[in-house]
Amino acid sequence: MAGSAILYGLLGAVIDGLRAGSLYGLMGLGLTLIFRVAKVPNFAYAEYVTYGAYAAYLAAAASGAGAAGLLAGLAAALAVGALAALVSDEAAFKPLWRRGATPLHLLVASIGVSLVLRYTLLAVSASTAGLLQVALPERSSVVATMGGIVSLETSHLLAIGSAVVLALALHWLFTRTRTGKAMRATASNPVLARVSGINIYNVRRLAWLIGGGLAGLSGFIYSYYYYVDPETGWFMLLWIFAAATMGGFTFYGSIISGIILGLAEQVVSFLANTYLGLSTAYAPVIALAALILVLMYRPEGVIRLEALALKKRV
Amino acid sequence: MAGVEGIIAQWLVMFGVYAIAALSFNIEYGYGGIPNFGKVMFMAVGAFTAGALAAWLGLSWAAAGGAVAASGGPAYCTPEAYNILSSAASHLLSPGQYLLIFMVAVLAAAVLGAVSGALASYPTLRLGGDFLAITLLAIGEVVRLVAYNEQWPVCGFNGLTAIPTPLAWYSNKSAIDVIYAVIVVVFALAFYLYTEMVTNSPWGRALKAMRDDELAAQVYGYDIARLRLQTLIVGSAMAAVAGALLVFYSGSVQANTFKPERTFEVIVAVMLGGAANNLGALLGAAMVAGINVFLNTSALETLGISVPGPVAAALPYLRYVIMGALIILVLLYRPQGLVPEKPVRTPVLEVVMERLQSLSGSSETGSLPADTQGRVEKGRG
Numbered sequence: 001m002a003g004s005a006i007l008y009g010l011l012g013a014v015i016d017g018l019r020a021g022s023l024y025g026l027m028g029l030g031l032t033l034i035f036r037v038a039k040v041p042n043f044a045y046a047e048y049v050t051y052g053a054y055a056a057y058l059a060a061a062a063s064g065a066g067a068a069g070l071l072a073g074l075a076a077a078l079a080v081g082a083l084a085a086l087v088s089d090e091a092a093f094k095p096l097w098r099r100g101a102t103p104l105h106l107l108v109a110s111i112g113v114s115l116v117l118r119y120t121l122l123a124v125s126a127s128t129a130g131l132l133q134v135a136l137p138e139r140s141s142v143v144a145t146m147g148g149i150v151s152l153e154t155s156h157l158l159a160i161g162s163a164v165v166l167a168l169a170l171h172w173l174f175t176r177t178r179t180g181k182a183m184r185a186t187a188s189n190p191v192l193a194r195v196s197g198i199n200i201y202n203v204r205r206l207a208w209l210i211g212g213g214l215a216g217l218s219g220f221i222y223s224y225y226y227y228v229d230p231e232t233g234w235f236m237l238l239w240i241f242a243a244a245t246m247g248g249f250t251f252y253g254s255i256i257s258g259i260i261l262g263l264a265e266q267v268v269s270f271l272a273n274t275y276l277g278l279s280t281a282y283a284p285v286i287a288l289a290a291l292i293l294v295l296m297y298r299p300e301g302v303i304r305l306e307a308l309a310l311k312k313r314v
Numbered sequence: 315m316a317g318v319e320g321i322i323a324q325w326l327v328m329f330g331v332y333a334i335a336a337l338s339f340n341i342e343y344g345y346g347g348i349p350n351f352g353k354v355m356f357m358a359v360g361a362f363t364a365g366a367l368a369a370w371l372g373l374s375w376a377a378a379g380g381a382v383a384a385s386g387g388p389a390y391c392t393p394e395a396y397n398i399l400s401s402a403a404s405h406l407l408s409p410g411q412y413l414l415i416f417m418v419a420v421l422a423a424a425v426l427g428a429v430s431g432a433l434a435s436y437p438t439l440r441l442g443g444d445f446l447a448i449t450l451l452a453i454g455e456v457v458r459l460v461a462y463n464e465q466w467p468v469c470g471f472n473g474l475t476a477i478p479t480p481l482a483w484y485s486n487k488s489a490i491d492v493i494y495a496v497i498v499v500v501f502a503l504a505f506y507l508y509t510e511m512v513t514n515s516p517w518g519r520a521l522k523a524m525r526d527d528e529l530a531a532q533v534y535g536y537d538i539a540r541l542r543l544q545t546l547i548v549g550s551a552m553a554a555v556a557g558a559l560l561v562f563y564s565g566s567v568q569a570n571t572f573k574p575e576r577t578f579e580v581i582v583a584v585m586l587g588g589a590a591n592n593l594g595a596l597l598g599a600a601m602v603a604g605i606n607v608f609l610n611t612s613a614l615e616t617l618g619i620s621v622p623g624p625v626a627a628a629l630p631y632l633r634y635v636i637m638g639a640l641i642i643l644v645l646l647y648r649p650q651g652l653v654p655e656k657p658v659r660t661p662v663l664e665v666v667m668e669r670l671q672s673l674s675g676s677s678e679t680g681s682l683p684a685d686t687q688g689r690v691e692k693g694r695g
Binding site for chain 2: 041091092095096101102103104105106107108109111112113114115116117118119120122123124126127128238241279281282284285288289291292295296297299
């Protein structure tokens with residue numbers, strides 16, 4: 001009986017790992033897009049996720065339960081995530097970039113933006129009742145169960161589905177459309193892109209909007225099955241960075257690395273807890289170790305599917 | 315503890331701690347161009363070392379060993395150890411022993427800080443810029459997570475509270491904080507003079523060369539790997555001492571004191587004051603410590619300012635909003651900081667003599683050398 005309990009636990013860990021990993025990958029997509037087009041290693045990115053989740057909660061709570069609440073929440077999350085990203089670029093990153101700031105300076109600036117966003121939210125939620133922990137009123141519901149222990153929920157389908165669809169969509173946008181071409185041109189050489197008649201400011205703006213929207217969407221999905229507090233995004237930041245860097249800052253790579261990390265988080269910490277008695281509090285060490293090892297030994301990324309595809313096309 | 319002088323003492327202690335950390339970050343980042351975003355990790359190493367060693371020494375001297383039974387962790391984590399070292403401590407240890415514990419613990423913190431700095435120089439050989447910053451930040455988080463979840467060395471999430479503070483034997487309890495604040499400030503000033511000396515030396519010039527153009531520095535025969543190793547050893551030992559001094563003030567070590575926000579505070583101090591300028595680092599540290607200490611409900615009420623309820627709830631978070639805004643504003647409008655970088659001058663003696671003269675003369679900011687006015691730091695390639 002103990003054996004089957006462990007088997008079910010393992011299956012549950014795999015399913016939850018897929019969900020968490022898809023979400024890390026989805027967040028990594030937006031980070032990747034912003035990093036590639038605007039060259040900002042954006043520590044404030046995690047805050048767009050939190051803001052998206054909070055916006056989703058507020059909108060859904062205002063428009064009632066059911067599908068209407070979910071739709072309102074989704075729209076609000078997308079809008080607020082995109083807006084937060086755009087505002088932080090216009091206020092901080094673009095002026096610095098125009099003065100020729102180095103990536104390190106942009107990183108420091110993004111830490112500043114992140115502190116402002118996160119602690120403003122903390123200050124507001126600490127002084128307002130009922131805002132310290134929020135979640136969508138319409139919860140993730142069970143689709144199928146197995147042995148009464150493992151259950152597949154709508155949130156699993158939503159997270160995994162949107163990760164796959166959006167990775168495909170972004171890849172298509174980047175490689176098959178004029179806008180994507182302009183983005184790639186801006187990324188590789190802004191001056192030359194500008195000389196060729198590309199409005200690089202519009203391209204940048206679009207990248208920030210899409211990236212922020214992806215963050216807001218991830219926040220929406222996250223608050224669909226979890227409780228969110230003002231520090232939720234910050235706790236996931238190093239996972240997001242790990243997914244994006246492992247994926248070599250490519251779209252497919254980000255999703256695949258995110259799923260690998262999510263599976264590693266759930267499965268390894270489940271096994272270590274079952275067999276070694278190691279605390280599950282060590283799960284973040286997996287992402288941190290992955291981030292450190294990848295940055296030190298393969299800073300170009302481990303899984304770089306899109307770069308291969310691009311090379312073949314050229 | 316209460317009262318205005320308690321708050322001033324707290325500010326002085328925080329100033330000293332942040333000043334030492336900011337000076338070390340200044341050597342590494344301001345002069346050497348190494349973005350050590352794991353600064354808090356080295357402070358934590360110092361704090362853990364000093365705290366664990368002090369608790370262990372105090373316990374074994376006071377209880378002559380074996381009196382406290384350990385249960386699945388170090389003996390100093392037990393409540394008995396706390397009782398021995400906090401309330402009855404003044405009868406069990408002599409003043410000399412308290413001071414000896416303090417000195418040994420600070421020294422050990424510096425040594426272990428230097429060792430960890432030497433280890434941390436390994437990633438700097440492979441990486442630079444933003445990737446190096448993220449790597450060191452991540453390593454610092456691993457250290458914090460392990461310390462938070464393990465009983466060894468600082469009692470996990472409960473924290474190590476059985477610290478024999480150096481002045482626990484002193485009968486006038488209200489004066490202890492003030493005396494300790496003076497000790498910390500003396501440490502900070504000593505490190506300031508030391509930093510001035512090493513950065514106004516050929517070594518300091520080599521660091522600047524490495525920062526401005528690594529390839530050119532290599533061409534001129536500097537061993538970049540060795541320079542980075544030396545920089546991180548010196549900087550990390552200093553940060554560890556800062557962490558140790560913090561422990562003996564608060565009388566406890568909590569792993570979660572050493573979150574990445576601390577590193578950001580040190581970065582704010584250095585960028586606000588002006589990178590590659592040690593006076594600027596002191597100024598920035600004073601401001602960051604001020605924001606930390608005075609933006610506090612109880613501190614404000616002691617100073618006679620009443621705080622309404624919702625503001626009081628939001629106040630603990632406000633200081634980080636201010637610091638984040640400061641980072642952005644400084645980067646946008648005054649990237650060289652309040653006190654801009656000035657050229658390195660040797661021989662060292664000349665600088666130190668001048669500094670001493672200006673200290674004995676007037677201590678106004680107007681005593682800055684005239685040739686530094688209007689000199690703007692060049693952009694970092």
